[in-house]
Amino acid sequence: MNTYDIAVIPGDGIGKEVVPAALRCLEAVADIHGGLKWNWTFFPWNCEYYLQHGEMMPEDGIATLKQFDQIFLGAVGMPELVPDHISLWGLLVRIRRECEQSINVRPAKLLRGLESPLRNPEPFDFVVVRENSEGEYSQAGGAIHSDEDELVVQNAIFTRRQTAKAMKYAFELAAERRHSVVSATKSNGIVHSMPFWDRVFGEVGAAYPDAAARSVHIDALCAYLVMRPQQFDVIVASNLFGDILTDLGGAIMGSIGIAPAANLNVERKYPSMFEPVHGSAPDIAGKGLANPIGQIWTAKQMLDFIGLPELGELVLGAIEDSLAAGVKTRDLGGSATTEEAVSDILARLYRRGK
Amino acid sequence: MNTYDIAVIPGDGIGKEVVPAALRCLEAVADIHGGLKWNWTFFPWNCEYYLQHGEMMPEDGIATLKQFDQIFLGAVGMPELVPDHISLWGLLVRIRRECEQSINVRPAKLLRGLESPLRNPEPFDFVVVRENSEGEYSQAGGAIHSDEDELVVQNAIFTRRQTAKAMKYAFELAAERRHSVVSATKSNGIVHSMPFWDRVFGEVGAAYPDAAARSVHIDALCAYLVMRPQQFDVIVASNLFGDILTDLGGAIMGSIGIAPAANLNVERKYPSMFEPVHGSAPDIAGKGLANPIGQIWTAKQMLDFIGLPELGELVLGAIEDSLAAGVKTRDLGGSATTEEAVSDILARLYRRGK
Ligand SMILES: CC(C)[C@H](C(=O)O)[C@@H](O)C(=O)O
Numbered sequence A, B: 001m002n003t004y005d006i007a008v009i010p011g012d013g014i015g016k017e018v019v020p021a022a023l024r025c026l027e028a029v030a031d032i033h034g035g036l037k038w039n040w041t042f043f044p045w046n047c048e049y050y051l052q053h054g055e056m057m058p059e060d061g062i063a064t065l066k067q068f069d070q071i072f073l074g075a076v077g078m079p080e081l082v083p084d085h086i087s088l089w090g091l092l093v094r095i096r097r098e099c100e101q102s103i104n105v106r107p108a109k110l111l112r113g114l115e116s117p118l119r120n121p122e123p124f125d126f127v128v129v130r131e132n133s134e135g136e137y138s139q140a141g142g143a144i145h146s147d148e149d150e151l152v153v154q155n156a157i158f159t160r161r162q163t164a165k166a167m168k169y170a171f172e173l174a175a176e177r178r179h180s181v182v183s184a185t186k187s188n189g190i191v192h193s194m195p196f197w198d199r200v201f202g203e204v205g206a207a208y209p210d211a212a213a214r215s216v217h218i219d220a221l222c223a224y225l226v227m228r229p230q231q232f233d234v235i236v237a238s239n240l241f242g243d244i245l246t247d248l249g250g251a252i253m254g255s256i257g258i259a260p261a262a263n264l265n266v267e268r269k270y271p272s273m274f275e276p277v278h279g280s281a282p283d284i285a286g287k288g289l290a291n292p293i294g295q296i297w298t299a300k301q302m303l304d305f306i307g308l309p310e311l312g313e314l315v316l317g318a319i320e321d322s323l324a325a326g327v328k329t330r331d332l333g334g335s336a337t338t339e340e341a342v343s344d345i346l347a348r349l350y351r352r353g354k
């Protein structure tokens, strides 16, 4: 029996609805497999916790998490209660950094059964490899206050170590796929960090002569994702650009609610964290309307990462079967509830698993 | 006779093809109007000029430009010949800054006769007001070199003066439109500049109680532009975010090749610069295939700015008539050449002008 100890953080808003849904799918997968066991340990760290304790997690929170094999997270943030930069930097961003999850892998793919908001798109299937630990998301900076003349500096910090690591990951991934890597840049406007980014991309890429490598400015790249997403295979991007590209990836798939993500500690020294692209969606939270697919597809990424890709395929297959049968939540133009969507996916998982 | 002295910089690549096309439309407009005269003065400042002179424009280039009423620019950049950050910061960005064109106004609208790459979009019509002089585009920053440990810092610099100016412009514009202003932020990830941006937005917005004002994170905002662009009226954005949103705006209109832009010196102390969203497109340059509409629609923005909005409407009407008649360049899925497109628009301009 293979046992996995998973730290589960449902978080805020719809995180609390979609995480249980995805855990049921992971339990079903264990059932089907027979030799796989999940040990879930739940952590109630979220904005309510913050309001009670004045912090998003206890002092030894990170040390606690590091004892687990992996972390399964819903979503964090309740801007009405706690400013985003406190809740997110106190939990999500903090775990990404302190557990050295320096690569965020975010696939985008036109699923069977889904209608893209794009007119007749060709089938697309690309993966954004996002640098996840530095860049534009930086606590360095500050303000000079004097009314009219107030001035704020925000430092973006890029290291060769992390930049090259994300790029290597992208090229390795492309070697198993369609051998194409596009780097998201903006070196024509951002004149220190982005020319550096381009230079490292050239150097890393030189070790992969079989890959077609090119740089595209982020503005044009966003436009291309709308005009011809089928042209992309692997895209490597900075923290901010990766964030933007993957919400856009969600949109062209049909809904941000289905987009998955994996925050990887590629060295496997610390746990990785599996957390979908979407946020806590306070507007629809508590109504049972959230789309569970982003979280379930994210569970597939966890299965892939722990070395069970056949089970991962099973999950994605069941998601697609369910969509193709027309079981869709509101964000996808349907009327299914979260419960209806997950029940249907579960049934199809068992059917496929036989 | 109202005479306007215009500095014309065709620039590089397709700039040299679409600028003459747009000038023919402006001449036609003068013809139709009767009491309007253009004095064009051409400046050959581009990458070839750089290769000959070692700089993108002569030392007194800015002083020269400041003697004109307005500047009409095509596109700059030939990355194969001159690194982008040299050509663009030596000309485009430099003029924006030294002529204090601190607001970049970029409309996006579903034109009559055009098919959006979006499936059945509702008609949309929004304007991005982009802060044009600071923010993420900054020459402050630098590198610490030591191989593996190389580290690069890029400073983004936001002042209250420029931030508030862009926001005020956005609210004033919304007051003449549909009274809605969305601010593009990312204060959950970028924790110094963007919370500042949000704060100034709240303060400026307080003076406009009739406007519906809200902040949306740039990642979600990009997704919304694909999912429901009709919801937006005025969007105010930083230099980088405005850049990204407007290429995306071009894409959902049908082509970046049609998206217009105006770099405004709102104080009218120095000339403003009219320059489309698209770049020099070296791949199709010199073939007569470029779409002239971005440049012609940009000419409409110049007409609006100098106080001739009826003539601006005439130009946009002629563009739409031509598209509705199916005259489309390749980027729009047609087969018209630049010459065919502009001839058709000219004919329709005269027809409307009668
Ligand atoms: C060429 C580049 C510096 C420029 C910008 O990002 O400002 C362009 O993309 C634009 O949008 O005008």
Ligand SMILES: CC(C)[C@H](C(=O)O)[C@@H](O)C(=O)O
Pocket (backbone or CB within 6 Å): A088, A093, A243, A276, A277, A279, B188, B189, B219
């Ligand atoms: C909530 C926010 C800080 C986060 C990010 O930008 O990283 C989210 O948008 C994401 O994409 O995971």
